[in-house]
Every structure is written in C-alpha cells, then in structure tokens.
Amino acid sequence: MPHHKLIARLQAVGSLSEQDQLRLTRMPYKVKSVADGEYVVREGDKPGSCIVVINGFLSRQRVVNARNQISSFYLAGDMPDLPTLHLPIADSDLCSVGKSMIAAVPHSSLREMMNESPGLTHAFWRETLIHAAIYREWVENLGSRQALGRVAHLLCELAARMSFVGLADNGNFRLPLTQQDVADACGLSVVHVNRTIQELRNLALIEWESHNVTLLRPEELKAVAEFSSEYLHELDPSGG
Amino acid sequence: MPHHKLIARLQAVGSLSEQDQLRLTRMPYKVKSVADGEYVVREGDKPGSCIVVINGFLSRQRVVNARNQISSFYLAGDMPDLPTLHLPIADSDLCSVGKSMIAAVPHSSLREMMNESPGLTHAFWRETLIHAAIYREWVENLGSRQALGRVAHLLCELAARMSFVGLADNGNFRLPLTQQDVADACGLSVVHVNRTIQELRNLALIEWESHNVTLLRPEELKAVAEFSSEYLHELDPSGG
DNA sequence: CGGGGGCTTGAAACTGATCAAAACGCGTGG
DNA sequence: CCACGCGTTTTGATCAGTTTCAAGCCCCCG
Numbered sequence: 001m002p003h004h005k006l007i008a009r010l011q012a013v014g015s016l017s018e019q020d021q022l023r024l025t026r027m028p029y030k031v032k033s034v035a036d037g038e039y040v041v042r043e044g045d046k047p048g049s050c051i052v053v054i055n056g057f058l059s060r061q062r063v064v065n066a067r068n069q070i071s072s073f074y075l076a077g078d079m080p081d082l083p084t085l086h087l088p089i090a091d092s093d094l095c096s097v098g099k100s101m102i103a104a105v106p107h108s109s110l111r112e113m114m115n116e117s118p119g120l121t122h123a124f125w126r127e128t129l130i131h132a133a134i135y136r137e138w139v140e141n142l143g144s145r146q147a148l149g150r151v152a153h154l155l156c157e158l159a160a161r162m163s164f165v166g167l168a169d170n171g172n173f174r175l176p177l178t179q180q181d182v183a184d185a186c187g188l189s190v191v192h193v194n195r196t197i198q199e200l201r202n203l204a205l206i207e208w209e210s211h212n213v214t215l216l217r218p219e220e221l222k223a224v225a226e227f228s229s230e231y232l233h234e235l236d237p238s239g240g
Numbered sequence: 241m242p243h244h245k246l247i248a249r250l251q252a253v254g255s256l257s258e259q260d261q262l263r264l265t266r267m268p269y270k271v272k273s274v275a276d277g278e279y280v281v282r283e284g285d286k287p288g289s290c291i292v293v294i295n296g297f298l299s300r301q302r303v304v305n306a307r308n309q310i311s312s313f314y315l316a317g318d319m320p321d322l323p324t325l326h327l328p329i330a331d332s333d334l335c336s337v338g339k340s341m342i343a344a345v346p347h348s349s350l351r352e353m354m355n356e357s358p359g360l361t362h363a364f365w366r367e368t369l370i371h372a373a374i375y376r377e378w379v380e381n382l383g384s385r386q387a388l389g390r391v392a393h394l395l396c397e398l399a400a401r402m403s404f405v406g407l408a409d410n411g412n413f414r415l416p417l418t419q420q421d422v423a424d425a426c427g428l429s430v431v432h433v434n435r436t437i438q439e440l441r442n443l444a445l446i447e448w449e450s451h452n453v454t455l456l457r458p459e460e461l462k463a464v465a466e467f468s469s470e471y472l473h474e475l476d477p478s479g480g
Numbered sequence: 481c482g483g484g485g486g487c488t489t490g491a492a493a494c495t496g497a498t499c500a501a502a503a504c505g506c507g508t509g510g
Numbered sequence: 511c512c513a514c515g516c517g518t519t520t521t522g523a524t525c526a527g528t529t530t531c532a533a534g535c536c537c538c539c540g
Contacts, residue, residue, distance in 0.1 A: 060376075064384035065466060071379040083373075086366045091373060091471050125365055126326045132372035133323075133331060135379055136300075139311040142382040143427030144304035146495070178518065187383030189497050194520060210505090226305060231331050386527070418486065429529050434488060450538095481540100488535070497526070504519070510512090 002029050002052040002103035005165050009077030010123050012164040012234045013130060020119050027113060029103040034096040041081055041094040049104040050085065053078050056100025057176050061184065062092045070185040072134065073097070073158065073177075077165045082128050085110060098176030098211075126233075133231045142187050145226070147196045150186045152225035155206065159215055160229045171215035175208075242269050242292040242343035245405050249317030250363050252404040252474045253370060260359050267353060269343040274336040281321055281334040289344040290325065293318050296340025297416050301424065302332045310425040312375065313337070313398065313417075317405045322368050325350060338416030338451075366473075373471045382427050385466070387436045390426045392465035395446065399455055400469045411455035415448075 003025045010016055016024075031054065034040055040058060041047060051058075058074040071092065074080040080094055085107055114121040134157070141153050158175065162168040177185075183193040200206045205221045207214040215221055222228075243265045250256055256264075271294065274280055280298060281287060291298075293314050300312040300320065311332065314320040320334055325347055354361040374397070381393050398415065402408040417425075423433040440446045445461045447454040455461055462468075 062380060064380045065386075065389060067384045069380045069384040071376045071383075083369045086362060087369050087373070087473055089470075092376070121361070122326060125368075128365075128369060128372065129323045129327050132368065132375060133327070135372060135375035136311045136332070138379045139375055139382060140302060140304045140309045142379060143311075143425075144307045144309040146305075149305060180518080185383075190519085191498080191521090192496055194518095195496095198520085230329075233327055233329075420486080430486090431488085431530080432528055435528095438488085483538105483540090485538090486536085489533085490531105492529100492531085494529070495527090497524100499524080500522090502519105502521080504517105506517090507515095509514085 001031065002054050002105075003027075005054065005077035006052050006079070007077075008165045010127065012236075013232075014123055014126050014235065016123060017117075017119055020117055020123070023113050023117060023120065027105055027109050029105045031101060031103050034100050034102060036096060036098050038096050039093055040096060040102060041090050043090060043093050045090045046088045047081060047084050047090065047107075049106045050079050050081055050110060051094070052103045052105060053080070054101040054103055056102075057097040058094050058100060058102070059097050059181065059185075060092050060094055068184045069187070070181065071138065072131070073185070075158075075161060075165070076167060078131075079124075079127065082124060097181055130233050133233065137231050147186070147188055147192055148199060149225055150188070151182060151193065151196045152200065152205070152221055153227055154182065154185060155200075155213065155215070156218075156222055156225045156227035156229075157232070159213070159218075160232055160234075164232075164234055171218050173213055174211055175213045176211055241271065242294050242345075243267075245294065245317035246292050246319070247317075248405045250367065252476075253472075254363055254366050254475065256363060257357075257359055260357055260363070263353050263357060263360065267345055267349050269345045271341060271343050274340050274342060276336060276338050278336050279333055280336060280342060281330050283330060283333050285330045286328050287321060287324050287330065287347075289346045290319050290321055290350060291334070292343045292345060293320070294341040294343055296342075297337040298334050298340060298342075299337050299421065299425075300332050300334055307427075308424045309427070310421065311378065312371070313425070315398075315401060315405070316407060318371075319364075319367065322364060337421055370473050373473065377471050387426070387428055387432055388439060389465055390428070391422060391433065391436045392440065392445070392461055393467055394422065394425060395440075395453065395455070396458075396462055396465045396467035396469075397472075399453070399458075400472055400474075404472075404474055411458050413453055414451055415453045416451055 007021055007024055040051060053074050053076050055076050058080055059070045060072040061068055061070045084090060141150055159168055162173045167173055179193045180190050183190045197208060204216055206216055247261055247264055280291060293316050295316050298314040298320055299310045301308055301310045324330060381390055399408055402413045407413055419433045420430050423430045444456055446456060
C-alpha cells in the first residue's frame with residue numbers, strides 16, 4: 001500500500017531501477033490512521049522511523065509570534081521526516097489535516113536499503129532537496145507576493161504535486177484544508193483569505209466548495225501566481 | 241584555503257573523522273574572487289562544480305512580482321549549490337554581496353569522496369538538510385513576524401552562523417549587506433527597514449555602522465526575535 | 481572636488497489585520 | 511426526524527503596519 005504513491009512520487013521526479021522499485025515494495029512498514037488535528041510527530045521528538053503519507057494531508061507547523069505558521073504540506077507519497085535520518089531531532093510538529101493514513105518505515109530498513117543501492121540514496125536525497133526547493137519557493141511567495149498571488153501560488157503548487165501522484169483529474173482535486181489552514185500557510189488572516197478566495201472565484205479562476213477544488217483556467221491562474229513548476233523538478237513537465 | 245572554513249563549518253555541525261578531514265584538505269579546487277553584485281551562478285545553469293564560500297557573502301535571489309527576493313545568504317564555509325549534485329539545474333541566481341572569494345570543486349571529486357566515505361556523504365547530506373531547515377525558518381519569519389522581529393531574527397541567525405566559523409567576536413561581526421539587501425531578504429521596503437533598524441538601535445539592542453554589527457544585549461534581541469538556534473543544528477550550542 | 485549610492489525623513493495611500501456578528505452546514509444526540 | 515451546537519464561511523467597519531512617493535543628506539570613492 002504505501003509503496004504505490006511513494007514509487008509514483010519518486011518516479012515522477014527521478015527514474016528508479018526495477019530493482020529499486022522492488023526493494024521499495026518489500027520494505028517493512030506499519031500503517032496507522034490519524035484523525036483530523038492529530039499530531040504525528042512533535043517538535044523535539046527523536047523518531048526511529050520515517051513516515052510515508054498514504055493518503056490525506058499532513059502539515060508542518062509551529063507557533064511563531066502567537067500565530068500558527070504552516071511551513072509545508074505533505075501529500076500521498078511524501079516522506080515528511082526523511083530528514084530525521086540525518087538530523088535526529090524533529091524541529092517542528094507534523095499534524096494531520098483531515099483524516100489521513102500513514103505508514104511508518106524503520107530508519108534501519110531505510111539505511112539498509114540505501115547501503116545496498118546508491119540509486120535509492122540518490123532518490124531519497126533528491127527528495128529532501130526538492131522539499132528544500134519548495135520551502136525556498138514559499139519564502140519567495142511570502143516575501144514578495146500579495147494575498148491574491150500568494151493563495152493562487154499555493155493552489156498551483158498543490159495541484160501540480162497532486163497530479164504527479166495521480167490525485168488530480170483535469171485540474172480538479174480534493175483539498176482537505178480549511179480557510180484557516182490556508183491563512184496559516186500564507187501568513188494571512190482568515191478573513192482576508194476568505195475575501196481572496198472570493199476574488200479568485202469572481203475572476204472565474206477557480207471553484208472551491210466542500211473540500212473540492214477545480215482550476216477553471218489553469219494558465220490564467222498560473223499567470224496570477226507567477227507559477228512555474230520547475231522548482232518541483234518533475235521529469236515530465238507536461239503537467240507543469 | 242577553502243578547507244579551513246568548510247571543515248570548521250562541517251565540524252560545527254557534525255563530527256568528521258580525521259580521515260575525512262584529510263580528504264577535504266586534499267580535494268582539488270579553483271579559487272575565484274567575485275566583485276560586488278557579480279553573479280556566481282544564474283538560474284538555469286547546469287554547473288559542473290560546487291562552490292565553497294571562502295570569505296564574503298553570497299545571496300540566493302530571484303525576481304518575484306517585480307521585487308528582488310533574497311531567499312538565503314551564504315557565508316564562509318557554506319556550499320550554496322551542493323544541491324546541483326542531485327538536481328543539476330540551478331533554480332535561482334547566486335550573487336555576491338560585497339566582494340567575496342569562492343572556490344570551485346568539481347562534482348566528480350565530490351562524488352569520488354562520497355563514494356569512498358559514507359561519513360562525508362552523511363556530512364554533505366546533513367549540510368543540505370540544515371539549509372532546508374533555514375529556509376523553513378525563513379518561511380516562519382516572513383509568514384508570522386512583523387518588521388521588528390523579522391529583522392532581529394535575521395541578525396540573530398547571521399550572528400550565530402558567523403560565530404560557528406569563527407567570524408564573530410563577542411556579538412560583533414562584519415556584515416556586508418546594505419539596508420536594501422535586508423529589505424529584499426525580509427520582504428519589506430527599504431524605507432521600513434531603515435526605520436526598523438533605527439528602532440533596534442533606539443532599544444539599545446544593536447549597533448550597526450559601516451558594515452559592522454554588534455549585538456549589545458543578545459538575550460534581549462533573541463527575545464524580540466523569538467530566536468532559538470536549534471534549527472541550525474550545531475553540536476555545541478554554547479554560542480546559541 | 482564632484483558624483484552617486486546608500487541612508488534618513490516626512491506625508492499620503494493601501495493592503496491586510498482586527499473586532500464583531502451573522503449565516504451556514506454538518507454531525508450528534510435526543 | 512428534528513433540534514442543538516460547534517466549527518467554518520461570510521460580511522461589515524474600523525484600525526494598524528507597511529508601502530510608496532518625494533526630497534534631502536551624508537559619506538565614500540574616483
């Protein structure tokens with residue numbers, strides 16, 4: 001189960017040998033389902049295994065200046081705490097947004113796999129670098145764009161990442177975030193996020209109801225967001 | 241020459257075996273000096289070597305929404321484009337802030353060293369993860385804090401990183417940034433950065449003149465910035 | 481000594497925050 | 511099946527932080 005999306009994810013972003021795919025399907029794991037708002041990892045934890053998101057959404061968050069700041073979202077196929085392999089102490093919380101399913105894979109198994117296969121080491125390292133590129137993009141987003149572009153950019157990114165793992169159908173995908181979550185991610189107030197989403201709706205760029213988002217005119221939305229998917233480093237940029 | 245600060249940097253953040261240190265001193269490199277504002281890497285480049293900063297400052301930047309957004313600073317001992325080992329295409333510009341000295345180390349040499357030594361692979365991977373943690377901290381900084389805390393946080397971070405590599409003397413260090421650079425990094429206008437720095441001066445938290453910064457009351461400054469150095473993952477947090 | 485970049489100051493305009501309250505939707509328990 | 515309650519979305523009005531524009535000054539470099 002966890003392999004499916006993980007392999008899709010790693011494959012979308014760098015090719016895996018048949019043998020490495022086989023290794024991934026054989027890795028041991030424990031599945032766990034987590035409720036809305038439940039914490040998967042807390043700041044300061046020293047986890048002995050890494051998480052693979054099977055379905056749902058996780059957010060990385062920390063309280064800063066009395067605000068809850070989300071610094072990243074993780075979706076199916078992502079391994080949010082891969083860094084704990086080399087930086088044992090988690091430096092932020094991981095929290096489920098809506099109900100999610102995750103799998104835990106022991107550090108030891110991952111290390112073993114990487115010892116056997118330089119290709120997997122490469123793939124996992126690459127994966128952490130892509131997430132670094134995403135953080136960087138968020139820095140640019142928060143530092144430079146105002147509300148409309150900020151929210152638009154977030155939507156473009158999530159749509160692209162969803163489509164890599166086959167979770168977006170023609171610009172339409174399920175998004176468990178509340179407007180509060182978007183506010184926490186974009187450094188805006190809920191009220192203003194609400195008005196911003198309304199503006200995106202009025203511009204006929206998106207539909208968004210009951211946790212279902214549709215990009216109506218993706219190219220125009222990308223223009224508003226100044227979005228270019230290169231930083232996500234996927235191999236076939238057709239979805240870009 | 242490039243080894244000194246690089247080893248200091250990697251040592252500050254994870255222990256290196258004697259042999260690995262030796263390997264680093266023997267790696268081949270080409271020194272280059274770069275002028276103020278000169279580009280070291282451009283977006284879209286596919287460099288065949290990695291840069292080590294010997295002295296001075298580099299900034300990673302991109303034009304977003306007609307603003308120049310800086311997403312990171314690199315100082316002596318840092319390897320800004322280590323990610324190009326696994327993500328060949330650079331996705332932002334690297335630019336010198338003031339005059340700098342850099343060394344270029346061929347990808348092939350780095351790969352060879354890492355093949356021979358898992359310890360070095362670990363150290364370099366770790367290094368990229370720490371920079372990812374710094375980006376994340378910047379996301380929190382830009383998303384959650386207002387001007388005073390934002391600028392204060394940047395100063396705390398740079399002071400800490402400078403001290404790891406022996407470039408800060410008791411809270412006093414050389415900082416080649418202009419107020420415009422700070423503005424570009426903090427997502428603020430120059431005018432407001434100016435007033436914010438004045439406020440920090442009035443609060444008797446810092447001195448800052450002719451590219452020389454002194455933290456007068458580091459603890460109070462850290463309180464204003466809500467700064468905790470854990471995300472930098474240095475081994476001996478005495479400088480924290 | 482002149483020029484130009486960086487720093488500083490003031491006033492007006494704007495974006496987004498905050499406060500407050502109402503409407504809505506959905507799941508739970510009576 | 512309906513009523514209740516809570517979290518989410520929506521709307522309005524006021525307020526604060528920051529930007530923008532504009533001008534003057536300082537100081538370093540050539």
